[in-house]
Amino acid sequence: MMPDSSAKASTAPPATAAPKAQQQKARDKNSGEALEGKAQRKAEKAARRAAAVSERGKSNKPPAEAGQVREKSQARQGKEKSSGGSITSAGGGGSTSGVGNITAGSAISSLATQGTAIHGSDILDKRVGLFKHLEITRRSGTADAAKDIHPAILSLTLQFASYTVIGSSARCRATLGAFQAVIKDYRTPAGTTLSRNLTNHLSRQIDFLKTARPLSITMGNAIRWLKQEISVVSIDISDDQARESLIEKIETYIREKIEVADRVIVQSAVKQISKGDVILTFSRSAVVEQVFLEANLRGIEFSVVVVDTRPFFEGKEMVRRLSNAGLRCEYVLISGLSYVLNDITSVFLGAHAVLSNGQLYSRVGTALVAMSAKRKNIPVIVCCESIKFSNRVQLDSVTFNELGSPDDLMNISIDSAPKPGPLKNWRDLPNLKLLNILYDLTPPEYIKKIVTEVGSLPPSSVPVIIREYNSA
């Protein structure tokens, strides 16, 4: 079915897909929340029918059902989507640049939204062409969860989706905590062993978690380690003992890899702060915050400038905690970066992950801060636990990223009360798109050093650490 539809897609004109997409859009918009599921199933059928018929060309697949099946179909659809997407750009005018071809009529976007998505097909018609290979995950409720999803996982999923728990280390810690609860309540079904079945059970929980937001690198590393630990659980010991030991091991892991690691990093990084320093930091990093608090505790006189950005305004929380501790703080949004940079002595940044080619993968805006600092010869220091090291390599922020909700840009408030701006009805305009990406990539040449619990190193040494300490 896949090669067929894509082959036919190249012959069919894009125009036929556009009215179908619009109809789809209208239908989805008009139906209320209650009828949405029905409309989705109907649309799904129609889409499958359309995909089977050769003349129809491209199809617009609606949200799929929840559950593990989704992953498989998503993988299939993902492949279809990418092949269909590339053919659209080839068929749509023969232009070489994919960017110039972001025509709204292209209905090649098989859905990746899962769960109770709001305006499922609308989101995809409005996706920016450059980022069409990335999925948008949206979740507003857990009504569609399968029965075997643990309540701790359900609440964690909602916390992720609403950005209540945010930040690489925080998410990892919260996930491991939830897994402890899952393991505690787990009972091995008859006919299988814990070491074999628990992994599958956890995988189902993880799949549900993924519907809120993609896994962070720290979560990925932790899960890999946990699965490894589960697989080596001896058959001889009882289930109770096995569970207890696993919970104990998770506790130790959190302590070693996050808490103790943070303490070691703080000891090391505090030496970089001297009296009279004006230090700039971007958004909120838990470990950088600890460094500042420790330096303050030691009585070093310095001040901090926190640069923040929307839509999350994480820097506000950072500046709140620092000022509560008595630090002299300044708060500015990223558009004011050049204005404040003149007085800065050093820059401390946090990380979501550090990749194997030395690139720093962190909150969007970090690259701008690092670049501006480097141009003024201000040293940039990154504080990062080894759990954040990844084997991945990446060259730019477009090939892999996380897409956030575009409506976050439509809302122009600076606090929790949403305030819709002039772009309230941006979905009605076919040529208008809002782009909200969450991460960006900072090249290693902008970073002076990375402070980790195994030592301070230049960005190029990251693969060495991964190999030597086996932390990824």
Place this chain on the structure above:
Amino acid sequence: MLAAGAHTTKEKDLNAHIEAFVAQLKRRQIQGSYNVALATAQLLLRVVSAARWTHIDQLVTQIKILGKRLQGAQPRELACGNIIRRVLALIREESEDTNDSESGDGAVNSPLITSMFSLLSTNDEYGPNRGSQSLIDGSGRSIKKDLKPYIIEGIQELIDELKNIDESIASMGVEMIHENETILTPTPNSRTVLKFLLRTAQKRKFTVLVVEVFPNDVEKTHEFALKLAEAGIETTVITDAMVYSIMGRVGKVILGTHAVLANGGLLASAGAAMISQCANVHRTPVVVCTGLYKLSPMYPFDVESLIEVGDTGKVLAFEDGSLVDKVNVVNPLYDYVPPESVDLCITNMGGYSPSFMYRLVLDHYRQEDVTL
């Protein structure tokens, strides 16, 4: 202010008008370079029409005094002072022209053609001395009467130039943008850029990435994006933080500016400096669209004094009382973009590189008018 002892109704009206204008400037009821420039030019038209002088330097002094007051009402609105200086240069030019034709002595003053050598020659006596020197030589009374219509005509031309700036800049768009290009614009509050893009869109199909300038211009940004989208241009709105991640895919950066300084540097909206730097790093050309009325003869000796700061309540809401007390919040409205970051300035008189801007300053302003 007008000559002492002016009591006619016409002059009282004019005084009232001037007072009202100064008050409007102070209260920011007139805001934005274009509006201020146009209003200043129109005011000067009225002032010159109503003014009476025996020597031309009296007019010059009157306008200088008025100009100082206007500039002081909105000190960082350089467009106001620029127009004043343009008009002063105009007056001096007219007077020297007439003087030359009357006395036939062109060599003494070298009025129109400013060569680099006149830059190097030291001129200790500026202003009244030099001006009156040339004029007392000629037959005083007949000159002053003849000049007024010419000056008024000159100011009228200036006003027309102001009104047609966007048109001439927009027409250069097709030379700048090719088909299927991606343009990034970090200053969506610029009308010039909007017209530039809309005009070019009639002949080219391209994509525009609009950077929100949060928090000061975000509403204007969104309206800008709406207008572009309605005109059929593929528009994507992004936040300021995303610029580095997307810059590798951008063909050109086109920005508008609040002011252009004599060294070719810009005073543009907040964030423009880091975005231009980002473009430099990626070797992406940075193009500025500006009318010549924004060109100021000032040098950025103290950049921070030129940058205005705005409402901090837009960055950190005042409702967040506990935080507002402890934290120092900054909300700069403008950014200084150094001339090295800019590749091209497109003005209503054509395209120039930033290193050439000083010549345009010499062409349009007089050295003696730089300090009002």
